[in-house]
Amino acid sequence: MGAHHRHCGWRAIETGGYFVRTITTIFLAIIAIASGVVVLLGYFLPAIPFLVNLRVAFLNWAMILAAVAVFVGIFNLFSVHTQKLRNKNEAAYSVLLLVFLLGTFALGLLLGPTSPAMNVVFTSIQIPVETSLMALLAVSLLYATIRLLRWRANFMSITFIITALIIFLGTAPLPFIGPIPFFSDWLRPVIAQVPAAAGARGILLGVALGTLMTGLRILFGADRPYGGK
């Protein structure tokens, strides 16, 4: 009898939990969809000042939340690497990251983000590291282009490589020769301004349609990245 009562009690708690979760999900969906509709109407109906003001207020709130989310992101980075410290094989890089993260944070708090010391950190560490990764990317792309012929030796790949070569020859001046005639003054501009621009516009139109559909799915509540579904 007692066991039966305990079982019924747990079931009631589970049912209550499910009910609360469902209500929360519906409530979140209503807030998100209503906010989306208000922002959209504020954009499309500028003749109604109330909607426009509401849209501006919502966007300002979103900007503040996005700024807070940066801090949340940094805290997440900190937590992940603190946990990695437990694994001795992965600890070295995490220690480095945590030391520099905390050091830069302390420096920024003490001296201010626009101080010369912070500028030195930015221009002497951040920019050179990112530039070297960009250089690595150039090598990586060269290798990938060679690998492309092994993966997909078809008409599209060959066209891609020939076009890339023409653009290189037309863009990068060679030592002692300078810009290569015909490639730099005729062929490259023609390729860049006619087929490349037309293709890019086509892709942009497709991306715009895809963005529209994604927005509508969120307004319908079919995609709910804010939890629930």
Add this chain to the structure above:
Amino acid sequence: MSANNSELVLYGGLGLLIISALLILVFALLRREFPYALREIPTFARLRRAIGLAIEDGSRVHFSIGRGGLIMPWSAAAFVGLATVRRVAELTSVSDRPSLVTSGDGALTVLSQDTLKASYTAAVAPERYDALMGRVTGLTPFSYAAGAIPVMRDENVSTNVLVGNFGIEIALMADAAERQDNFSVVASDNIPAQAVLFAAGSNPLIGEELYAVGAYVQAGAVHTASLRVQDILRWVLIIAIVVGALLKLAGIL
């Protein structure tokens, strides 16, 4: 642009939005009466196989959803990435290692954690959710890529789904995935990124294929309906451009 023209654009945009919304609703409701056959894209067949293999051998699926913030026009690509996470994380919830999501934006990380939680709850395995499986790896393009590459190497990852807003730094991530012999699907809404992905990615999605991911991973009827509307609108645009060009050529416009 004159006041009349800008009003025309605004109301035209609103009209397009309302028509699209109605079409999505109609196609979603009448999906059984008018089923839509998706064209075969080999990348998605390979992705389904890779997900199955990941579940079988107990390895991890890694998602990277890019750096698109929430209030930017390119956030749509990140939302596509999140919809993919939602569906695939639920499918792989039975795997020994839970899926992992990396991003380059704090707000996206919060959403990815929430999405993972929703996936495990839907799969009746809420205890498998770990907040640290949704991670920020860096807040600048290259620091993000540099932070995501060790995840592919050190976390028993066999499948990478890189879908979202990326710049050209995605080539480094795609290259790292290839070096690990991992299966990877790569897609971005950014045109230079698509160009480098054509060379660097073994399974790139070009153009608006990115926005079809939800329909192909069976994320829901609305995804398929929206893809159908997207295809219809694309044909309408093509016809409008061709007719406009012909009218211009004839001197009527």
